[in-house]
Amino acid sequence: MNGKTVMACIEAAHAALKEHTDEIAALDQQIGDGDHIFNLLRGADALHAMRAEIEAEAFAPALDLAASKLLSTVGGSSGPLFFSLLHGMAKASDDVGPANVEAAARMFAAGVDAVTQRGKAGIGSKTMMDVLIPVASRFAELADEDAAPETVLDALPQVAETGMLATRDMLATKGRASFLGERSRGHIDPGARSSQLMIGAVCARLAQDRE
Ligand code: ADP
Ligand code: MG
Numbered sequence: 299m300n301g302k303t304v305m306a307c308i309e310a311a312h313a314a315l316k317e318h319t320d321e322i323a324a325l326d327q328q329i330g331d332g333d334h335i336f337n338l339l340r341g342a343d344a345l346h347a348m349r350a351e352i353e354a355e356a357f358a359p360a361l362d363l364a365a366s367k368l369l370s371t372v373g374g375s376s377g378p379l380f381f382s383l384l385h386g387m388a389k390a391s392d393d394v395g396p397a398n399v400e401a402a403a404r405m406f407a408a409g410v411d412a413v414t415q416r417g418k419a420g421i422g423s424k425t426m427m428d429v430l431i432p433v434a435s436r437f438a439e440l441a442d443e444d445a446a447p448e449t450v451l452d453a454l455p456q457v458a459e460t461g462m463l464a465t466r467d468m469l470a471t472k473g474r475a476s477f478l479g480e481r482s483r484g485h486i487d488p489g490a491r492s493s494q495l496m497i498g499a500v501c502a503r504l505a506q507d508r509e
Pocket of ligand 2: 326330331332333334374474
């Protein structure tokens with residue numbers, strides 16, 4: 299794995315976000331201020347523009363470069379949170395990237411821990427954490443079970459989808475949606491939806507590379 303792998307994953311995530319722009323904008327109009335997808339697309343466009351630079355790096359520095367760019371371009375609550383995810387993953391990774399499922403699970407868990415430390419939200423607050431935390435947990439379980447990479451890449455998008463759907467009936471207790479109180483129920487959290495889409499796209503891209 300190297301900067302090219304990182305960039306391929308970013309491009310896959312970017313394509314999935316673009317495809318669902320209107321849907322995510324509508325979700326954030328319902329329980330937020332409507333900017334979430336546009337914040338993310340601004341970041342993804344900035345990463346696309348520095349494609350050659352990211353691709354030239356080794357795995358961990360490429361992740362870190364992307365993380366810093368997201369911090370300076372995305373804004374909102376989610377910019378610093380996605381920075382923490384990628385920066386936390388980079389810190390927990392070797393320059394050559396994770397060597398196996400166990401190392402990949404550890405790297406992802408470190409990224410999710412960094413997001414938790416920054417955002418102070420756990421499961422059940424109706425945020426992206428309702429996707430990220432269950433995915434990190436299942437990833438660790440699969441690593442313990444010595445699961446094959448293909449199994450992991452197939453399983454994690456399903457966990458992400460379940461987590462995303464679960465936010466619909468939750469009461470938001472973190473972020474802007476929490477200002478709505480009970481009125482936040484009945485809507486999927488936009489950050490959970492964007493995170494789930496990105497996880498699905500990245501897993502599909504990595505699975506395709508293994509074929
Ligand atoms: P803002 O709410 O500042 O406009 P964005 O629109 O970029 O920020 O992102 C909103 C998303 O950020 C929410 O849908 C939610 O998933 C996520 N979010 C908000 N606060 C937190 C938090 N403390 N921890 C984790 N995720 C959060
Ligand atoms: Mg917003």
